[in-house]
Amino acid sequence: MEISKEQVFERAKKGKLWAGNLIEGYQSNAAKLENRTPIDNSVIGYIADGSVSDIDAAVSLARSTFKAGNWRGLSPQQRKQVMLRWAQLVEEHSEELAALDCIDAGKPITECLNTDLPATIETFYWYAEAVDKLFGKVAPTSQQELGLIVHEPIGVVGAVLPWNFPAQMFAWKVAPALAVGNSVIVKPAELTSLSAYRLVELAYEAGVPKGALSLVCGLGEKVGEALGRHSDVDMVSFTGSTEVGRLFLKYSAESNLKEIVLECGGKSPQVVFEDADIDAAIPHIMAAAFWNMSENCSCGSRLIVHERIKSLLLEKLIAAAALWKVGNPMDADVSIGPMVEEAHFEKVKSFLALTIKEGGHLVTGGKIHSEIGAGWYIEPTIFDDITPQMSLFKQEVFGPILAVTSFNTDEEAVALANDTQYGLAASFYSQNIHRVMNIARQINAGTISINGFSEGNITTPFGGFRQSGFGGKDNGIEAFEQYTQTKVIWFINH
Numbered sequence: 001m002e003i004s005k006e007q008v009f010e011r012a013k014k015g016k017l018w019a020g021n022l023i024e025g026y027q028s029n030a031a032k033l034e035n036r037t038p039i040d041n042s043v044i045g046y047i048a049d050g051s052v053s054d055i056d057a058a059v060s061l062a063r064s065t066f067k068a069g070n071w072r073g074l075s076p077q078q079r080k081q082v083m084l085r086w087a088q089l090v091e092e093h094s095e096e097l098a099a100l101d102c103i104d105a106g107k108p109i110t111e112c113l114n115t116d117l118p119a120t121i122e123t124f125y126w127y128a129e130a131v132d133k134l135f136g137k138v139a140p141t142s143q144q145e146l147g148l149i150v151h152e153p154i155g156v157v158g159a160v161l162p163w164n165f166p167a168q169m170f171a172w173k174v175a176p177a178l179a180v181g182n183s184v185i186v187k188p189a190e191l192t193s194l195s196a197y198r199l200v201e202l203a204y205e206a207g208v209p210k211g212a213l214s215l216v217c218g219l220g221e222k223v224g225e226a227l228g229r230h231s232d233v234d235m236v237s238f239t240g241s242t243e244v245g246r247l248f249l250k251y252s253a254e255s256n257l258k259e260i261v262l263e264c265g266g267k268s269p270q271v272v273f274e275d276a277d278i279d280a281a282i283p284h285i286m287a288a289a290f291w292n293m294s295e296n297c298s299c300g301s302r303l304i305v306h307e308r309i310k311s312l313l314l315e316k317l318i319a320a321a322a323l324w325k326v327g328n329p330m331d332a333d334v335s336i337g338p339m340v341e342e343a344h345f346e347k348v349k350s351f352l353a354l355t356i357k358e359g360g361h362l363v364t365g366g367k368i369h370s371e372i373g374a375g376w377y378i379e380p381t382i383f384d385d386i387t388p389q390m391s392l393f394k395q396e397v398f399g400p401i402l403a404v405t406s407f408n409t410d411e412e413a414v415a416l417a418n419d420t421q422y423g424l425a426a427s428f429y430s431q432n433i434h435r436v437m438n439i440a441r442q443i444n445a446g447t448i449s450i451n452g453f454s455e456g457n458i459t460t461p462f463g464g465f466r467q468s469g470f471g472g473k474d475n476g477i478e479a480f481e482q483y484t485q486t487k488v489i490w491f492i493n494h
């Protein structure tokens with residue numbers, strides 16, 4: 001049954017939203033954790049407080065399903081049909097899923113409806129359609145031999161998700177991993193498990209065998225760690241902070257050396273040259289800096305601008321920032337909702353005082369909107385005169401605070417852009433194509449945008465360099481490489 005956003009919000013008001021473990025044939029006795037919305041900190045329901053035993057049960061089920069072959073053993077065409085039905089069900093329930101992400105993460109409803117869910121649905125369709133178009137290879141050999149290069153599913157895959165794009169990150173990982181025949185165990189972020197629960201229910205309705213897809217909700221340090229350390233998990237695909245990504249490498253090293261793919265944080269530069277079309281650049285700079293309350297891994301949080309145009313650019317950014325309405329994300333005209341939880345709000349807020357103490361100059365914003373809901377609302381904020389030594393230049397804030405640094409030469413711009421431990425994304429604004437072509441090749445980042453802000457789309461691989469992650473890419477045909485292993489089979493004619 002399709003559920004409207006109003007019905008979701010009504011259920012939330014009554015504290016009735018639920019996300020539990022989904023592990024076929026296993027009775028979990030997990031306790032419940034309160035689920036509060038960052039909108040006003042009220043209880044909207046509960047999630048399962050999953051345990052190590054729940055992970056053990058999910059892994060054992062995933063392994064036996066993989067061995068039995070009732071998903072893996074289907075032809076790609078058969079898996080495609082099931083995945084297409086799933087995509088269609090997700091499409092039919094998109095309003096419900098958008099409302100769940102809005103209330104769970106405090107994301108603006110308009111963004112959830114018009115950006116997150118369309119991208120999520122497209123991802124499911126795309127990998128369903130792609131899976132029966134993957135070919136292996138034949139090695140160049142003499143006529144006495146035949147060498148086949150084939151790609152096989154890895155086995156039991158753990159997908160560990162962040163809270164900033166809950167439905168979309170689920171799709172990015174689960175759609176390709178499942179399409180190629182793996183058994184997948186999803187561990188959503190404890191702050192945002194609601195849409196993951198519904199997506200798994202819809203998968204079952206579409207005909208995905210229950211043993212091939214399980215959900216274990218709960219705390220990262222409990223179920224996330226148990227998944228990372230489990231000796232019968234073949235790989236974990238992780239999106240989240242660099243700090244926790246590091247832990248997954250440790251879990252792997254201390255257990256079965258499972259493969260780990262990391263998509264982690266960023267401190268991405270946006271470089272504006274003196275010959276840029278400033279008016280055309282403004283909406284892109286704003287989106288890169290403040291979209292999704294800047295709770296975005298590829299957020300362009302460092303604005304590196306040519307000294308000669310800095311005042312003009314800042315004047316226009318101040319005017320643009322004033323148009324981004326801060327408020328209840330359930331309202332259609334709101335662009336900036338709350339920070340996802342109080343602890344994160346406190347962390348982001350601490351950068352305001354710290355940046356002033358370190359010598360940054362507040363250009364606009366800086367206000368906490370304590371009059372709205374729980375009060376975890378921070379307006380778009382811009383600091384000028386940020387040097388590479390300052391915390392705001394170096395650390396990922398994951399909140400709406402933009403650092404402005406100026407330069408005079410192209411060499412300086414490149415050095416500043418690359419002056420980071422991360423390497424997820426970068427944007428360059430200039431009307432001189434030779435200049436930006438040359439510079440794009442010198443930048444250490446996985447996605448470079450010229451005259452705009454883009455994370456690419458489903459057709460293009462997404463992922464970082466350096467401490468932004470490694471091991472594989474999300475999106476594009478390349479994502480299948482994460483979830484398959486390559487085998488060579490030789491036939492020898494005697």
Ligand code: NAD
Binds near residue numbers: 188228296468
């Ligand atoms: P997080 O690292 O706190 O949590 C991510 C996941 O890891 C959650 O499911 C969490 O429960 C789990 N986890 C937490 N502690 C754990 C532990 N000790 N052991 C095992 N699992 C644990 O990240 P977050 O706060 O949810 O997300 C924000 C971060 O994610 C930011 O740094 C952001 O840049 C990054 N991110 C990256 C991408 C990308 O594609 N590169 C996309 C979105 C978010």
